[in-house]
Amino acid sequence: MRLFALSSVILLAACNAPEIGETSATTVAPILTSEQAFDEFTFARPQEARVTHVALDLDLDFEEKQVEGTATLDLQATPEATEIVLDTDGLQISDIVNADGEALAWEMGEEVDGKGAPLTVQLNADEDSGKAERIVVSYASAPDAEALQWLDPEQTAGGEYPFLFSQGQAILNRTWIPTQDSPGIRQTWEARITAPEPLTVVMSGISQGEPEELGAEPGESSRRAFTFTMDKSVPPYLIAIAAGNIEFAEIGPRSGVWAEPEMLEAAAEEVGDTEELIDAGIKLFGEYRWGRYDMIVLPPAFPYGGMENPVMTFLTPTFIAGDRSNNGLIAHELAHSWSGNLTTYASWRDGWLNEGVTSYIESRITEEVYGKARAEQEYALSYASLAEAVEENGADNPNTAMRTPAEISPFDTSGEAIYDKGTVFLRTVEQIVGREEFDAWLTAWFDNHAFQPVTSEMFLADMRENLLANNIKLEESLLLDEWVYGTGIPENAAQPDPAAFAAVDAAAKAYAADGTLPSSQTWSGWTAAEQRRFLETLPEEMTDADLAALNERLGLSSTGNNEVLFLWLEAALRNEYDPAVPQAKEFLARVGRNKFVSPLFEALWETGSWGRPIATGLYEETRAGYHSYTRSKVDEIVGYSGDA
CATH class of the missing domain: 1.10.390.10 (Neutral Protease Domain 2)
Structure with missing residues (x-):
């Protein structure tokens, strides 16, 4: 249903505190009904019936690469509503019941490319029963659920245990959670997740204490159950999970970082300014309402720089430079605690x-x-x-x-x-x-x-x-x-300070004019932003001699900053510089961040006969290790149409 009343909302009453987990929910967030609030990427009709709370009880199966269990959904519906429509994509539904265990009729609708399929659930078990205010969906995710990245041990830093992480934004959480997957339908949630030992599970909710030891079934590994709660309503894409051989390092009274043991020390050092960043955000824009601000540094397959999941920001390891020069990423994901997570x-x-x-x-x-x-x-x-x-x-x-x-x-x-x-x-x-x-x-x-x-x-x-x-x-x-x-840049746009990069821009101008390079001492004294500025102004066309001299003087191939290394490799590949190919292959084999991966494959592809064979062979080797989002982007670049 599409309604066009300007700035109108449906403001439903406060939801009852659900019995499961004793979660206390605040007033349910309104459903906006203006034209600009219409979300064409959901099948839900929240003006008629909506999800207010999700309780997950799931087992992680690393062998089958799926999650299996139940999702208990608390609902609100108008008096006239007889059904609720959920978003799904590839979910294998076994049954749906009401709070009394009575079977509810349901139907999986026709699949829509890129959107999944609607799951319509009747809210009355029979003519005499009352309307269900809670439903329990028993289901399993598909092994190829796009939100879930199942990593083999060799794809992790430790190389001994598997790893799982999710990436729900934009509309991928419907591949592992049957709910109304739209940013305007905010929901509280809780979860009980079991995983084989010694793996640890973290989620974008507050952990409810030490895991429960479950023992083992005959022939199976021992398992542990981890519980979490999020009593503040969030858009569904912010429900996130990760599981692996990870450990925790405390940064301050409100913050800490998770990572594989092999990466933990470097990760903790890199995010050491987190408490100061939190204080700055509070000073500028008011209360931090989420309690904790923890982070997890994921294996390299993570497709983004960061994801602002509440109380558990997901981070790429590529931001680690050893000098906190890329900590704008932390500031950005923290800033989402106000814009994006608080107001969405x-x-x-x-x-x-x-x-x-x-x-x-x-x-x-x-x-x-x-x-x-x-x-x-x-x-x-x-x-x-x-x-x-x-x-x-x-x-x-x-x-x-x-x-x-x-x-x-x-x-x-x-x-x-x-x-x-x-x-x-x-x-x-x-x-x-x-x-x-x-x-x-x-x-x-x-x-x-x-x-x-x-x-x-x-x-x-x-x-x-x-x-x-x-x-x-x-x-x-x-x-x-x-x-x-409107389009373009309006005429009143605030201009950047010309002094910000005055020295760098002068050096770039000199290099463009006669090939004069900054000294190695000057280069090492520049900030990472200044180095990026210089590399971003390099000529599109450069000779092998130009690139060799650039690398020798500035030490680009040995930099510890992946942002700088990427810019060097991009310039080298677009100019068909053979000496950079081995490093580019190594980089693309260990990094899954789409910001780096897609442009480098594009640089190879656009050279034609020189780079396309390199790109094709390399992508055959690396594709399986990339997240579905990164794969979709590179598939388009190289025209990939084979099986994953």
């Missing part, structure tokens, strides 16, 4: 409300902890990235709009439009209205919409009323609608 877009078309706002907050936290110079450099990189994307796509390309238009899938939109343009937009507003006023308004926005879904129209309406006080002249200077719904 109701529709995937409003991606900027999560990522753009978060990138702005990341910049502010970075300035607070690491200083204005570093923050200005990172803003300049962000602005340059946006400007390049607009130049490549065209200033009138709908792909450069922050609010994704209907003709483009929000999953195919330009990342620069979501992350970087959002950052520049809020920086522009801040400069025009003043930082003090803007901070007060943004903090109030988070407070007033905590644990609720939001839309672009709500954000702009609140800004007009509470920040601008309906000052028409001030609003006209901000170009609000042009920023959010």
